[in-house]
Amino acid sequence: MDIPDKILIVGLGKTGIAVAKFLAAQKKKITITDIKPEDALNDALSQLKGIDFKATLGTHLREDFLKNEMIVLSPGVDSEIPLIKEAKEKGIRVVGEIELASSFVKEPIIAITGTNGKTTVTTLLGEIFKAQFKDVFVGGNIGNPLINYVMSDRKAKFIILEISSFQLETIYKFHPYISVLLNITEDHLDRYRSYDEYRDAKLRIFENQNEKDVAVINKNILIHIHIRAKKLFFSMKDILDEGAFYKDGHMFVRIDGKEYIYRRDLSPLAGEHNTENLLSCLIVSHIAGVDKTVIEDTLKKFMGLPHRVEFVKNINGITFINDSKATNVDATKRALEGLKGNVILIAGGKDKGGSYKEIVGEMKKVKALLLIGEAKERIEKELGLYTKIYKEKDLKDAVIKAYEMAEKGDTVLFSPMCSSFDMFRDYKERGNTFKQIVESI
Numbered sequence: 001m002d003i004p005d006k007i008l009i010v011g012l013g014k015t016g017i018a019v020a021k022f023l024a025a026q027k028k029k030i031t032i033t034d035i036k037p038e039d040a041l042n043d044a045l046s047q048l049k050g051i052d053f054k055a056t057l058g059t060h061l062r063e064d065f066l067k068n069e070m071i072v073l074s075p076g077v078d079s080e081i082p083l084i085k086e087a088k089e090k091g092i093r094v095v096g097e098i099e100l101a102s103s104f105v106k107e108p109i110i111a112i113t114g115t116n117g118k119t120t121v122t123t124l125l126g127e128i129f130k131a132q133f134k135d136v137f138v139g140g141n142i143g144n145p146l147i148n149y150v151m152s153d154r155k156a157k158f159i160i161l162e163i164s165s166f167q168l169e170t171i172y173k174f175h176p177y178i179s180v181l182l183n184i185t186e187d188h189l190d191r192y193r194s195y196d197e198y199r200d201a202k203l204r205i206f207e208n209q210n211e212k213d214v215a216v217i218n219k220n221i222l223i224h225i226h227i228r229a230k231k232l233f234f235s236m237k238d239i240l241d242e243g244a245f246y247k248d249g250h251m252f253v254r255i256d257g258k259e260y261i262y263r264r265d266l267s268p269l270a271g272e273h274n275t276e277n278l279l280s281c282l283i284v285s286h287i288a289g290v291d292k293t294v295i296e297d298t299l300k301k302f303m304g305l306p307h308r309v310e311f312v313k314n315i316n317g318i319t320f321i322n323d324s325k326a327t328n329v330d331a332t333k334r335a336l337e338g339l340k341g342n343v344i345l346i347a348g349g350k351d352k353g354g355s356y357k358e359i360v361g362e363m364k365k366v367k368a369l370l371l372i373g374e375a376k377e378r379i380e381k382e383l384g385l386y387t388k389i390y391k392e393k394d395l396k397d398a399v400i401k402a403y404e405m406a407e408k409g410d411t412v413l414f415s416p417m418c419s420s421f422d423m424f425r426d427y428k429e430r431g432n433t434f435k436q437i438v439e440s441i
Contacts, residue, residue, distance in 0.1 A: 001099075001100060001104070003023070003026060003028060003070065003100075004028075004070050004093075005029055005069065006031075006067070006068045006069045006070075007023055007028050007030055007068055007069065007070045007071070007072060008031045008033065008064050008065060008068040008070070008071045008072070009023070009030060009031070009033070009072050009074075010033055010034075010060075010071060010072070010073050010074060010084075011034055011073065011075075011076055011077045012032055012034040012036070012041050012044045012045075012057075013044070013074050014143065014145060015074045015075060015097045015145045015147075016032065016044075016074045017044055018097070018147045018148050018151075019072050019145070019147055020032060020048055020051060020053060021051065021151065022101075022147045022150065022151055023072075024051040024052065024053070025151065030051070030054070031053065031055070031056065031064050032055050032056070033055070033056040033057070033060050033064050034057055034058075035058070035059065036057065036058065037057060037058040038055075038058065041057060060083055065083040065084070065086065065087045065092075066087060066092070069092065070092065070094075071092060071093070071094045072095055072096065072097060072100055073094060073095070073096050074096075074097070075096065075164055075166040075167050076166065078191060079094065079169045079170055094170060095170050095172065096166075096167050096169070096170030096171065097145055097146065097147055097167075098140065098146060098163065098168075098170070098171060098174055099171045099172055099173065099174050100147065101145070101146035101147040101150050102146060102173075102174045102175070103173065105146070105150065107155065107156055107157070108158055108159065108177040109158075109159045109160075109161060109175070109176040110125065110158060110159065110160045110176060110177065110178045110284060110288075111140075111161045111174075111178070111179050111180065111205055112125070112162055112180040112182065113162075113163045113164065113179075113180070113181060113182070113202055113205050114180075114181055114182025114183045114202070114218075115182075115184055115185045115186075115187045115328060115330060116182070116183060116185070116273065116328070116330055117182045117273060117274075117276070118141065118142075118162045118163075118164075118182065119141075119142055119162055119325075120269075120274070120277050120305055120308065121180065121182060121277050121280055121281055122138060122140070122161070122162040123138070123142070123302075123305060124277070124278075124281050124298070124299075125138075125160050125281050125284060125285070126138035126160050127301075127302055128281065128285050128294065128295055129157070129158050129160060129285075129290065131294045131298050132285075132288075132291060132294045134157070135154065135155070135156045136157060136158050136159075136160060137149045137158075137159045138160045138161075139159075139160075139161060139162075140162040140167070141161075141163060142161075146159070161176075163205060165188065165192075165201040165202050166188075166191075168201050168204040168205055169201050169204075171204060171207070174207075174208060175208040176209065176213065177213050177214070178213065178215075178284055178287060178288075179205045179206050179209060179213070179214075179216065179229065180216040180217075180280055180284060181203075181205060181206075181216070181217045181218060182218055182277065182280060183220070183221065183276070184198075184199050184202050184221055185328065185329075185330035185354075186198075186328065186329065186330070186353075186354035186355065187328040187330070187354060188328075188352060188353075189352055189353025189354050190350075190351065190352045190353045203223070203225055206225070209228055209229035210229065211228055211229070213230070214229055214230050214231075214232060215227050215229040215232070216232050216233075216234065216283055216287075217231060217232070217233050217234075218233070218235070218276060219237075219238055219240070219243075220235070220237075232244075232283055234279035234280050234282075234283055236272060236276055236279075239252075240254060241254065242255060243255075243283060245279070246264065246275050246279065249263065249264050249265065250262065250263055250264060251263075251264055251275070251279055251282060253279075255283065255287065260282070260292055262278075262282065262295070262296065264278075266296055266299045266300055267299045267300070267302065268300075268303055269304050271309065271334060271335070271338030272334070272337060272338065273334040273337075273338070274304075282295065305325075306428070307324040307431035308323060308325045308326075309321060309335050309338065309415075310322040310323070310431070312434070312438050313438050313439065315403070315438075315441055316408065317407075317408030317409055317410075318403065318408065318409075318410050318411075319410070319411045319412070320411075320414075321335075321339075321411060321412070321413045321414065322431045322434050322438075323335045323413060323414060323416075324414060324415075324416065324420070324428070324434060325431070326415040326416055326417060327349075327352070327416065327417075327418065327419050327420070328352060328354060328417065329354050329355065329356055329358040330358060331415070331417070332347065332359055332415040332416070332417045333359045333362060335413060335415045336413070336415070340365075341365070341409055341410065341411060342365060342367045342407075342410045343365050343367065343410070343413050344366070344367060344369075344370065344402045344406055344410060344412045344413070345366050345369050345415060346370045346371075346395070346398045346399065346402055346412065346414045346415075346416075346434075347369065347370070347371060347379060347414075347416050347417045347418070348371040348372040348373035348374075348379060348416060348417070348418055349372070349373040349374070349375055349416045349417070349418030349419055349420055349430075350373065350374050350375065350418050350419040350420065350421045350422040351374060351375035351378055351418055352418060352419055355382065356378070356379050356383055357382050359383070359417075360383070360386060363383065363386035363387055366386070366387045367388070367410070368389075368402070369383060369387050369388070369390070370390045370398040370401055371389065371392065371398075372394060372395055372397075372398050372423070373418060373422050373423055374418075374422040376391050377391075394423070395414075395423070395430070395433060395437065396437050399414075399437045399438060399441075400437075400441075403441055416430070
């Protein structure tokens with residue numbers, strides 16, 4: 001990519017910091033703007049010591065957006081805000097960090113997107129590929145910006161990236177060798193104007209692929225666009241002549257005229273949603289030529305990630321599970337599908353606009369629903385007919401109430417269906433708080 005001299009970076013999170021360091025090394029004139037005030041950005045600013053830049057903090061100035069030659073957006077910044085739209089109308093190039101960084105990458109990129117499961121699949125694929133190929137970069141939305149790889153001297157065999165819909169909004173030439181679409185369900189409707197707009201952002205992952213590339217897709221997804229890449233599907237329900245599927249406790253991969261079979265119980269990851277995650281990993285691994293024994297060994301060792309249907313503790317026969325990463329309704333639905341017996345569900349947080357009625361089919365196992373956060377009134381309105389509802393002041397009160405009403409054999413599931421930003425910094429802080437409360441009982 002030809003980078004102009006004057007560049008505006010919008011958003012000073014982890015991605016914005018990394019972009020600023022890269023552009024400074026390129027001797028570019030940098031302006032950084034963030035809606036947060038300076039005292040809320042002290043840590044970020046401390047990481048930019050020694051870098052020459054102009055900062056507009058606590059507000060956005062129109063002149064910053066219109067007088068720079070290129071704008072680099074952080075993923076959390078809505079690409080449809082008026083100042084961005086005006087800049088685009090005036091012909092100013094607006095890109096994201098993924099678009100910028102990938103233009104300097106020659107190594108094959110494997111890109112994973114979907115509403116749920118992205119981080120699990122990205123991490124597991126990273127472990128499998130590291131075991132086979134040694135030097136592999138794992139990053140993107142998972143927390144390590146791709147631009148960090150560009151700034152390093154590494155030459156990895158593969159680049160494995162978690163890619164969000166926000167990042168896909170600002171691509172133009174981003175070109176993965178293998179693109180993976182795990183699932184699409186309602187999410188981020190506090191950002192997108194409709195589900196269709198969210199879905200279309202996800203589907204952009206296939207936009208620049210060609211006939212030499214591969215698109216790995218959940219067969220449950222209805223695809224309404226033309227995809228030039230070779231399509232390989234994975235399925236929990238259908239037996240496929242080519243692709244990956246599950247049947248009778250085994251996972252099958254059929255590719256290039258060969259069949260590979262894996263026992264499902266090789267992996268400790270529980271639930272149908274994780275079977276889908278595993279199927280996607282298997283097919284990608286075989287496309288890349290990973291040895292079957294390497295895959296099997298890695299599946300056995302990979303215990304999953306924190307805050308995703310994570311066992312916390314059993315107290316007097318009551319099981320506590322932390323599913324704080326369930327920031328949308330479908331994630332909670334999948335958690336409930338994997339549980340047996342009575343469940344006391346703790347949910348709530350910052351509403352994201354999706355329908356909570358998506359979990360109605362699982363509500364028969366929910367003996368009580370304890371609600372916290374901004375969304376509790378709306379959740380009560382949609383689910384109040386299906387179980388007993390209790391509205392609690394905060395997470396601590398909800399956990400204590402759940403323990404008091406639980407009986408031996410019950411599961412207390414913390415699966416919020418919402419983002420964390422009304423009460424916590426992020427889902428990790430929220431999940432860790434839940435675990436600390438449980439440990440204190």
